[in-house]
Amino acid sequence: MPSFLxxxxxxxxxxxxLQNSIGPRPIAMASTMDAEGRPNLSPFSFFNVFSANPPIxxxxxxxxxxxxxxxxxxxxxxxxxxxxxxVVNYDMIHQVSLSSTEYPKGINEFVKxxxxxVESDEVQPFRLKQSPAQFECKVIEVVSxxxxxxxxxxxxxxxxxxxxxxxVLDDKGRIDPYKMxxxxxxxxxxxxxAKSGFFEIPKPISSMxxxxxxxxxxxxxxxxxxxxxLGKLANITNLPSSENVQLFLAEQRQxxxxxxxxxxxxxxxxxxxxxxxxDVENAWHVLLS
Numbered sequence: 365m366p367s368f369l370x371x372x373x374x375x376x377x378x379x380x381x382l383q384n385s386i387g388p389r390p391i392a393m394a395s396t397m398d399a400e401g402r403p404n405l406s407p408f409s410f411f412n413v414f415s416a417n418p419p420i421x422x423x424x425x426x427x428x429x430x431x432x433x434x435x436x437x438x439x440x441x442x443x444x445x446x447x448x449x450x451v452v453n454y455d456m457i458h459q460v461s462l463s464s465t466e467y468p469k470g471i472n473e474f475v476k477x478x479x480x481x482v483e484s485d486e487v488q489p490f491r492l493k494q495s496p497a498q499f500e501c502k503v504i505e506v507v508s509x510x511x512x513x514x515x516x517x518x519x520x521x522x523x524x525x526x527x528x529x530x531x532v533l534d535d536k537g538r539i540d541p542y543k544m545x546x547x548x549x550x551x552x553x554x555x556x557x558a559k560s561g562f563f564e565i566p567k568p569i570s571s572m573x574x575x576x577x578x579x580x581x582x583x584x585x586x587x588x589x590x591x592x593x594l595g596k597l598a599n600i601t602n603l604p605s606s607e608n609v610q611l612f613l614a615e616q617r618q619x620x621x622x623x624x625x626x627x628x629x630x631x632x633x634x635x636x637x638x639x640x641x642x643d644v645e646n647a648w649h650v651l652l653s
Contacts, residue, residue, distance in 0.1 A: 375429050375514040384551030391549055392423045393450040393460060394519075395489040396440035398470070403481065403490055405473040406437045407452065407460050409549035410516060419523035421449050421499060424509075424516040432513040436469055438506070441519055445503035446487035449521065450495035453545045454557050458595030459494075460547075461565045462573050465599075478576030478584070478594045486524045494591060496544055498527040573599040583651065588632045593639045597647065604648050612649035623653040 370378060392411035396404045410424035425438040441447055452460050456479075463477040474481045480493035484500050491498040501521035509516040532543040546558045553564040576584065576598040583589060583597065604612075613623055623631060631650050638647035 375512075379429060379514055380551065383549075387550040388548030388556035389550075391452040391460065391547065392421070393452055393463070393492055393495060394423060394425075394437050395448040395450060395474075395492060396437050397444050397446070397489045398436070398440045399443040400470075401488075402470050403472050403474055404436050404440055405463055405477070405479065405492065406435065407464050408437070411449075421501060421521045421523060423449065423519050423521070425519065426516045427510075427513050429513045432511075434517075438517050438519070441503045442506060444488060445506075446489055447501050447503055447519065447521055448484055448487060448489045448491050449499045449501060450492040451497045451544075452547050453496055454547050454592075455545070456494045456591050456595075457547050457555060458565065458592040458599070459576070460595075461567075462575070462595045462599050464567075465572050467572065467575075475577045476573075476575035476598075478579075478591060478598065484525075491527060496529040496532045497539075499523045500525040500527075572601060574601065574603075580651070582628060583632070586632050588629070588636050589639075593636065596639055596642070596644050597651075600644060600648065604645060604652060606652075609649050609652045612646065613653055623650060 368381070373381070389409040390411055392408045394406055394408055398404060406425075408423045408425060410426065412422065414420045414422050425435040427434055459477040459479060463473040463479070465476070467473060467476060474490065474492070481490035482493045484491050487500045487502065491500070501523050503519055504522050505520045507518040507520065509518065528539065532539055534540045542559055544558075548556045548558065550556055550562065553566055554562050555565060556562050576594050579594065579598055584594065589597075616623055623634070626634065631653065635647040635650040638644070638650065
């Protein structure tokens with residue numbers, strides 16, 4: 365059985381061991397607001413509930429390992445000690461992944477990820493409409509665990525008001541875990557769907573997706589695509605070239621599929637088939653044909 369002294373491990377290796385060993389971890393979509401009143405939204409899997417009376421949630425926006433920089437969420441809760449913690453279910457997970465992209469300060473991740481903002485009742489940050497459970501919180505303390513890259517910052521939050529979607533309640537008004545369909549974080553690219561097990565989503569940290577707001581209006585407003593579909597389409601850095609689209613069209617014609625004869629709805633349905641197979645590139649080839 366391999367054993368390690370912490371002092372002998374690099375921070376990235378220690379992080380890898382911890383994240384792959386301790387999980388799956390619930391995900392908090394933390395909605396905050398900066399000093400200028402600009403919304404921010406970001407997911408954190410160093411998160412859990414720690415008390416019911418008073419109701420206390422804690423999440424940790426750690427310093428980045430690679431350059432020891434701090435996250436906008438941490439800066440925001442220090443400037444304005446309020447946060448809405450939104451839980452994550454399967455129907456929104458690709459948009460959640462997209463929101464973890466390190467967009468520049470001031471960029472609204474609600475818009476980039478294609479989420480809807482809802483005004484809160486007791487705090488200034490917005491609630492996330494798509495989340496089945498939303499907790500308006502006052503930040504009562506921020507505890508720094510260190511000054512080096514990888515060090516956590518415990519954001520200790522007291523729940524002031526809770527919102528639960530009626531769609532996840534049973535006939536007795538209790539939360540049905542199957543209807544909640546929660547998703548948790550594991551190590552690397554792995555996530556865990558509570559009712560069915562592990563799956564992968566490539567991490568977007570090293571790239572910057574174009575965002576849902578950059579998708580064609582017809583795609584955003586289509587009833588064919590789910591939020592997860594939009595998240596997949598928006599997580600690319602560049603659209604396929606016209607040359608690649610033409611090559612794809614020629615290949616499909618040889619297979620008996622003439623996309624140029626399809627109307628917009630038919631193309632979207634064909635693109636949906638590719639998205640269901642996680643083939644985002646060919647889904648875009650169809651949409652751009």
